[in-house]
Amino acid sequence: MHDSIYMASTYRLTGVNFWESAKHLSEKLEVDDRGVPTKLTALPFYFLVSHATELLLKSALLKGGSLEQELRRLATCTISISSLRRSWQKVLR
Numbered sequence: 001m002h003d004s005i006y007m008a009s010t011y012r013l014t015g016v017n018f019w020e021s022a023k024h025l026s027e028k029l030e031v032d033d034r035g036v037p038t039k040l041t042a043l044p045f046y047f048l049v050s051h052a053t054e055l056l057l058k059s060a061l062l063k064g065g066s067l068e069q070e071l072r073r074l075a076t077c078t079i080s081i082s083s084l085r086r087s088w089q090k091v092l093r
Helices: 004-026 040-063 068-075 081-092
Strands: none
Touching: 004 040, 040 068
């Protein structure tokens, strides 16, 4: 059995590190007048933001009582949006 609080803390720490790295990259992005990046150098920024979001969501779900097995199902992208909403509602309670 794994310690879910330890896993949640690890996800959160890594997520925050990715988020801070993305903020650092965002300062150097070349954007057009609408704020849209103009070069492919934005790809690492998008990777960091999306991965940070995933890790922070997993951290919240674990701290809210979700099981690691449920998070593995999230990783396979075979769950429905309604299932994800139910998991999030558990966290909010």
